Amino acid sequence: MESKTLYSQRDPSLKKRDDFEDILEERRNSSDLRYALRCYTPVLYKGMTPCKTTILKTIVLQSDQLHYVINQVAKETGEASDIIQEEAVNILEEMAHRLQLSTIRFFAFTLSKAFKTLFQSVRVNEEGIQRLQQAIQEHPVVLLPSHRSYIDFLIMSYILYTYDLALPVIAAGMGKYLGSYFLGMKFIGEMLRMSGAFFIRRSFGGDKLYWAVFSEYVKTMLRNGYAPIEFFLEGTRSRTCKSLTPKLGLLNIVMEPFFKGEVFDVSLVPISISYERVLEETLYARELLGVPKPKESTSGLLKARRILSEDYGSIHVYFGQPVSVRSLAQGRINRSQYNLVPRYIPRKPSEETQGFVNDTAFKLVRKQEENMVLRPWVLIAAILMQNLDGIDSALLTEQTAWLRGLAQAFGAFLDWPGQEPVGKVVSSSLSLHHGLVRVAGGRVQLAQELQETASPKEALFNHAVCVLSCASYRNQILHVFLRPALLALAMDTAATSRKDDVYSSFVYLRNVFSNEFILCPGAMVQDFEEACYLLMKCGAVQILKQDIVVTERGQPVLSFLSGMLEPFLQGYQVVCRYFSEEVSEGLAEKQYIPAVRSFAVKCILSDSIRCYEALSSDLQKNALAALLRMNALRKAKVADQATLKVNKMVVKTLEDTLGGKVPAQKPVLARL
Amino acid sequence: MASNCSERQRIAQQRLKIIAGHIQKDEDGEPARIFANNCKGEDADKHSSSTTTMPKRRQEIMKWNGWGYSDSRFLFNKKGQAEFTGKRYRLSGMILPSLKDWFEGTFGASLQHKTPAVPSLNSSSVQPPTLNEDFIQDLKTTGIQYSHEAEDRVFRAHGHCLHEIFALREGKFGRVPDMVVWPSCHDDVVKIVELASKHNVCLIPYGGGTSVSSALECPPEETRSIVSLDTSQMNRILWIDEKNLTAHVEAGIIGQALESAVIHIKMVTPRGVIEKSCQGPRMSTGPDIHHFILGSEGTLGVITEVTMKIRPIPEYQKYGSVVFPNFEQGVACLREVAKQRCAPASIRLMDNAQFQFGHALKPQVSSIFTSFLDGLKKFYITKFKGFDPHRLCVATLLFEGDRERVLQHEKQVYDIAAKFGGLAAGEDNGQRGYMLTFVIAYLRDLGMDYYVIGESFETSVPWDRVLDLCRNVKERIVRECKEKGVQFPPLSTCRVTQTYDAGACVYFYFAFNYRGLGDPVHVYEQVEHAAREEILANGGSLSHHHGVGKLRKQWMQESISNVGMGMLKSVKEYVDPDNIFGNRNLL
Secondary structure (H helix, E strand, C coil), X not given: CHHHHHHHHCCCCHHHHCCEEEHHHHHHHCCHHHXXXXXXXXXXXXXXXXXXXXXXXXXXXXXXXXXHHHHHHHHHHCCCHXXXXXXXXXXXXXXXXXXXXXXXXXXXXXXXXXXXXXXXXXXEEHHXXXXXXXXXXXXXXXXXXXXXXXXXXXXXXXXXXXXXXCCCEEEEEHHHHCCCCCHHHHHHHHHHHHCCEEEECCCCCCCHHHHHHHHHHHHHHHHCCCCCEECCCCCCCCCCCCCCCCCCHHHHHHHHHHHCCCCCCCEEEEEEEEECCCCCHHHHHHHHHCCCCCCCCHHHHHHHHHHHCCCCCEEEEEECCXXXXXXXXXXXXXXXXXXXXXXXXXXXXXXXXXXXXXXHHHHHHHHHHHCCCECHHHHHHHHHCCCCCCEEHHHHHHHHHHHHHHHHHCCCCECCCCCCCHHHHHHHHHHHCCCCEEEECCEEEECCCXXXXXXXXXXXXXXXXXXXXXXXXXXXXXXXXXXXXXXXXXXXXCCCXXXXXXXXXXXXXXXXXXXXXXXXXXXXXXXHHHHHHHHHHCCCEEECCCEEEECCCHHHHHHHHHHHHHHHHHHHHHHHHHHHHHCCCEEEHHHHHHHHHHHHHHHHHCCCCCCHHHHCHXXXXXXHHHHHHCCCEEEEEEXXXXXXXXXXXXXXXXXXXXXXXXXXXXCCCCCC | CCCCXXXXXXXXXXXXXXXXXXXXXXXXXXXXXXXXXXXXXXXXXXXXXXXXXCCCCHHHCECCCCCCECCCCEEECCCCCEEECCCCCCCCCCEECCHHHHHHHHHCXXXXXXXXXXXCCCHHHCCCCCCCHHHHHHHHHHCCEEECCHHHHHHCCCCCCHHHHHHHHCCCCCCCCCXXXXXCCHHHHHXXXXXXXXXXXXXXXXXXXXXXXXXXXXXXXXXXXXXXXXXXCCCCEEEEECCCCEEEEEHHHCCCCCHHXXXXXXXXXXXXXXXXXXXXXXXXXXXXXXXHHHCCCCCCCEEEEEEEECCCCCCEEEEEEEEECCHHHHHHHHHHHHHCCCCCCEEEEECHHHHHHHHHCCCCCCCHHHHHHHHHHHHHHHHHCCCCCCCCEEEEEEEEECHHHHHHHHHHHHHHHHHCCCEECCHHHHHHHHHHHHHHHHHHHHHHHCCEEEEEEEEEEEHHHHHHHHHHHHHHHHHHHHHCCCCCCCEEEEEEEEECCCEEEEEEEEEEECCCCCCHHHHHHHHHHHHHHHHHHCCCCCCCCCCCCCCCHHHHHHHHHHHHHHHHHHHHHHHCCCCCCCCCCCC
């Protein structure tokens, strides 16, 4: 019943939870140059003085950890250890940041200019800043922002500079900025490096030396309190604005110094950055659809000029409560497991540790979700997504007001403009997102570029870009409705209204979608209870002794909620159908996405479904992972090619269950 | 016999000095005591000028509710200055002008807020003894002395854990032994153990009484009559063998047996007497049975006689000290000293807080010149050398041997220290450092007069873990205090007290002002518990030399594994099936 207290304590009104301050306001009233050149004296961990980047590198290269691995690699490869050492130096050189205050000042100046033109405001919760300032002095701090845009970490550093806080060093994927062939991007990469970014190769699976240099580099910075370390738990930008399943590698690394007793504690700070309008919105949609996007680099820079003339609304940055690794690990991690082997010898984390890190990662992503400030537009987008043919604008206003109430009842962190009438809020939201929606003749509709020459398929993709862009806004509020929505679906598909049947269905669906949404592993019961509680609280259901019953006024709530998940349900069915109808022997894994996509196109064109999200590579990947996990597919090597082999029985059952043709089985697979 | 007395005393005294030279090796914080019957014993503390024999009625010279001798204690005089009373120690009779400020500043304590102890032992609040009449009848026939007076019993019902002393100061007594016996030789012990077995009486051996592991506490669930077996009267030197440089002594002479010094041990158990048949310096005869004896914490029997190595008293002694810019450098230096195996007779590294503490114990300076010199030294270290007074730390050193070698040794150690940024800081600082370790137990009593409680605990840890362990444990203490509602920041400090090839012994001092707390002892115990968990999590041992007692029993299993526990249990079962030695320590 923990969930109850969690939710009843939560006050959905923004004002009461925390006061946000617009950091652009001062920028609009005073000199950016003076701001960029002002005295910057952040407080540091334990009052340490920061060491130079060169010293930092020396510490890493001289560490026992690295020496051990160098010798090990030398032994394995037969190469002289100074050659390996040389290699390590190069890796470190390629990786290391070169944080320079002058570059920061440059960014402080230019970003001030850019942000002021792009955004109406950049709002930061001040209390969170104060908490962070305290945390930085006490323990090494790890900043964990959500990742929705390229500019996330620029925003982060900009804010920290503004509040005179220690600038973070930031783990960045290499391909993103450095791997690019274009000199322009390379230059930007170096600029970022000088503003504190360090670069990690995208994949270095199995490269022991690389791993050793990388992890030692991060840990050295952490142990010495060199600077807060910042990275993205989600690993990459979420193209859908849904939180991604967290990656554990870096989280493991930053927790290890605590496990091994090298630091007393580590503070993990979840940070939620929410954009009223994401800079990359249609870019993402194109990417998901596999529609070629305009090349980055020069044309990207040209595009940047167009971007600068647009209004992107406001950004909210919420610095969450620092989470103490020590408190989390209490009773879960036995630190004495590290007592019997020298700590510099790298070891694979124990199962216990892996489980702990995984749970922590999910918890943190959930925190990010909960603290994500939501604008009215996401409510509108959620409604539009259920009315793809358009909706009467008066009805839209009415429904938005209704959904606002529901969202607030579910504890959404809504930023609703003061006393303004709903109609006004809706229309101003619509006008900010004029690229996505059109209002004509009292109806609101998703925008659709009509090109005479376009083939039906091209038209379909054009429309899909718009739908997926809109979906990405709906996705922002999905986490608020997710659990009740799963329950609503479960009530639809369950054989009876008996509680345990509904629970079985719930667990089944939860399992199917566990790659799609952030669902903490093993938290079936909590999620179920939370869902029941919320639906009961808003009067949609009654929980009787044995049964869960829909109330009269609950019907619209439930159908709206299941409608919200409908695209996913359909999308997964399309994937299942593809495997049961089109694949006989097996499918080369790299064929998977294009094949499913054209199958989905076919389905949509033949009007058998209307689900554009089946076209999204994100959904396709998640469905694939789910099918593999549920043993509907398995991977095999055929002629040196990763091939997907189908278990038609399981696929068919899954398809039928999702389609509501057969009730969910008992949750055999429920335990993840 | 009487005519021989003075001659015997003289010889004994001389011999004792030789033995003392060995025994007094540093058991931190607790000066090992040597008492000789009919002769002048000497306190192991080198600064002591007093000579005492431990009487049967210890309370005649020792405090019944605090540390050490009744005549020696700290107090704040009418002027508010701290002074140390008595004549036994070098510090005795001295004024410590800076102690008050340190005390008030460190703990937020005030001389206005006193928490005096109950003035005297109220015998009527001690439970009447549960006597085993048959046992007493038989005992009487042996002529062995005994008592069931409340004062004697209370004195032997405790060690020096905080909760034990705290309760005494409040005049509260739990289960206390029902009687005390004073055997005077091995045979007496054999008789006592036989009778105890015969009449099913519980025996608890009592030696120095300085346990800090609740080892002397009577198990409250014990229903049998509990007899405290006080070995203090078994304090003769039976022979000295100058060819082999060994001495055979009765066990009451040594406060704490030193494993490395022991050649032969005789112990009386309910199964009989256990001892080896020869005195070879090393034996390959299966697991060393001495290890069962020395670590048994009174659960298997009573050690009656010991043959130990002796060494001539070193001809020359020299104190020294080194100041390091920070604790990290200090530890690195100690590690290097250990690596080169050139550790002096003693080397201890105090952290900054303890360095400040040591400074607070500086006696009043008699000459302006000395204080001027002090100021100059301070100026040199902090201003000229740029040491941060809030980070620097001090190592204290004690060199022993012949003069030339001491000087050579000294140079070697100072050279190593210099490599780690260490500056020689004089003999005085060194000596004061050692003073701190033996008066600290007296200081606790002073603290307890003013709402301040605390204690020390120790561990041993591999070198690579020393710094991490020290930092984490100290921080854990601070954090736990805060969480448990302690209103003032605690004193949480440590020092490295002994070096080994593969690691070091670390001591923690922890004290806090408990004003505003409902149950300070409980809070104290919770924090100490957390600190021990932290030690274990950081690769430290359950104990370096204080032992397990009952205080740390709960961690034994994880410390020595299930099989290890089984081994120890089966030994106990064989040696003492009826649990005659029923203090319930260790297992």
